[in-house]
Amino acid sequence: xxxxxxxxxxxxxxxxxxARGEITQVRQDIFGMD
Amino acid sequence: xxxxxxxxxxxxxxxxSLNEGRADLELERGNRTTLVQIREAIRRxxxxxxxxxxxxxxxxxxxxxxxxxxVGGSDALYLLWDAPSATGKVAELGNAAxxxxxxxxxxxxxxxxxxxxxxxxxxxxLVKTFRVVDH
Numbered sequence: 001x002x003x004x005x006x007x008x009x010x011x012x013x014x015x016x017x018x019a020r021g022e023i024t025q026v027r028q029d030i031f032g033m034d
Numbered sequence: 035x036x037x038x039x040x041x042x043x044x045x046x047x048x049x050x051s052l053n054e055g056r057a058d059l060e061l062e063r064g065n066r067t068t069l070v071q072i073r074e075a076i077r078r079x080x081x082x083x084x085x086x087x088x089x090x091x092x093x094x095x096x097x098x099x100x101x102x103x104x105v106g107g108s109d110a111l112y113l114l115w116d117a118p119s120a121t122g123k124v125a126e127l128g129n130a131a132x133x134x135x136x137x138x139x140x141x142x143x144x145x146x147x148x149x150x151x152x153x154x155x156x157x158x159x160l161v162k163t164f165r166v167v168d169h
Contacts (some may be wrong), residue, residue, distance in 0.1 A: 020138050021092030021105040022065050029084035029147075030035075030076055031055030 035079045042067060066108045069145055069157060072117055084147045088159065091140045091167070094131035101128045103141055103159065110157070117143060117160035127164050138167040 039057060042066030049058045057076065061067055073083040089133035090112070092105040101114045101124055114124045131137045143159040 006113065020107075021090070021103070022107040023061050023069065023088060023090045023094070023105070024063075024140075025061065025066060025089040026057075026059040026069065026072060027087040028057045028059065028072060028076065028107065029055055030050075030057055030081040 035076065035081065038075050038079050039072065042071055044071075047169070064107065068108045068110050072112075074168065086145045087142070088145050089140065089142050091138055092157070094127060094139055096132070101132075103139070112145070112157045112159040114143075115158050115160050117162045120162050123161045123164065127161060130164075130166050140165045141169060 035052040035057070036048040038047055039050070039059060042069035044062050046062045047060040050056070051058075055077055057072075058130055059072065069086060069088065072086075076083040083087045090103065090105060092103040092112075094114075095102050095111075097111060103112045103114055104110075105112065114127065116122065116124050127139065127141075131139055138140065141159060141161055141164045143161045143163075145159055
């Protein structure tokens, strides 16, 4: 029982860490200026 | 086109300059938007997306022995390469991030245009600068 609760706690801690990250700004060329 | 870009979920603001051939986008905190979605919207509006300067946060991981940025919100993976103007930056980033338990980094870099026929399976960010975020 205790072991199961500990593994559940580990999942709860890991999920936010894995979901971290996002694009915040993009400056996209749209005409072929490369 | 700015109207079409603002309709993408996660886009907070979009300014399009046809004279400069550029779209400047600000994205909402916690968004799940991908660069692929943005480029598809540009194509649907009759324009051709080229390279993009991008600011993106995520977790540094190893993918096929290369450093990559896992962007958790959208589950996108960007391979990290040195920008020509910032040689050694990716190695520096790897030393700073790998080996720490949970590390978020914010990367500024350039995502080159990738033609669908190029066969490149993943996006690449040419890293210009980065910052480690400690939680």
